[in-house]
Amino acid sequence: MKILVTGGAGYIGSHTCVELLNKDYEIIVVDNFSNSKMESLNRVKEITNKDFKIYNVDMCDYENFEKIFINEKIDGVIHFAGLKAVGESVSIPLKYYQNNLISTLNLIEFMKKYNVNNLVFSSSATVYGDPEIIPIPETAKLNATNPYGRTKLMIEEILRDFCVANKDFNVALLRYFNPIGAHKSGKIGEDPNGIPNNLLPYISQVAVGKLKKLRVFGNDYDTVDGTGVRDYIHVVDLALGHIKAIEKLLTNPGLVTYNLGTGNGTSVLEMIKAFEKASGVKINYEIVDRRPGDIASCYADPTKAKSELNWEAKYNIDDMCIDTWNWQKNNPNGYN
């Protein structure tokens, strides 16, 4: 089975490529390398000892993107490509609407034209906004609170409409919680541009000495210790969830939606402790004001994915910290 992986050079995409190749799927990657490096795909080949075709194409480039569908017989698509920095999406919203929406519209147009009927889409827990119910079930109210989140929500709606009109089309909307960790080999991992926004990349860069001090955004939330609580999930567990989703699509379910999370919440201070234990390095931190737009707690009810996909997360926070540290200390400058 041949899977087109869009955004396959990125953090989650590269880990999913490894798991697909390990399960003997044939893959093709399309990426414009706007937020990734070719080196991640070289490492995917190294880890798996398998080769695959890479198209350096912007999915918003209609003609060049279509050529991939003309050249390749594709059976299914996993669509990771997209811009994902929340702060940047607030200051440059059109960049996000243009990139994330047009790339996806082109993709589904070509999927229809070339009769490719199975799509897995990277959605996000961000579509729940400030959740009304915790743990969050897939049926919770949807309410994105920033342009990035709205692109995810809009794409979900577009895909719902598309599936109503195209009965042969199957879509899995996967709402990820907070992916962290790295492949056991330490050869691939998260390589953010500039100063990281997310907690784990920040902590690991403090640990390796690239950044001086972590700022903990608020300790007056209504949580176990006052700091923000999230559902961190190992990126390899997440990658395996995509394979289960592809298998599900082959049963012709139409549009299905799953949370991919562990169901467990971890606070910022708990995460600092776990990382110190994994790395043996003391994390320098200070408590500062809340970050605008942050919520107190967010974690998944993952029971639907367990019962319908036969998928559940296997790795715990300690595993996630050990693997993040292994990647960070072996690659202090990421793929550079």
Ligand code: NAD
């Ligand atoms: P990433 O930035 O590492 O990977 C995205 C990839 O898409 C990059 O390699 C980038 O170069 C590529 N890309 C972007 N626009 C493109 C275009 N127009 N044409 C071709 N390639 C393009 O991000 P990631 O963390 O691997 O996330 C993958 C997906 O999962 C994204 O859609 C993201 O929004 C979603 N997601 C991520 C998280 C997270 O915390 N990492 C959480 C929820 C959802």
Ligand code: UD1
């Ligand atoms: C962020 C994104 C969200 C995305 C999610 C997963 C924002 C506003 N939201 O949310 O859209 O779906 O990542 O990729 O960027 N923290 C600190 N200090 C730091 C960084 C983070 O204390 O330097 C805290 C935060 O306040 C939060 C927790 O750590 O309580 C996790 O933060 P982060 O990793 O940015 O993830 P989210 O807030 O869930």
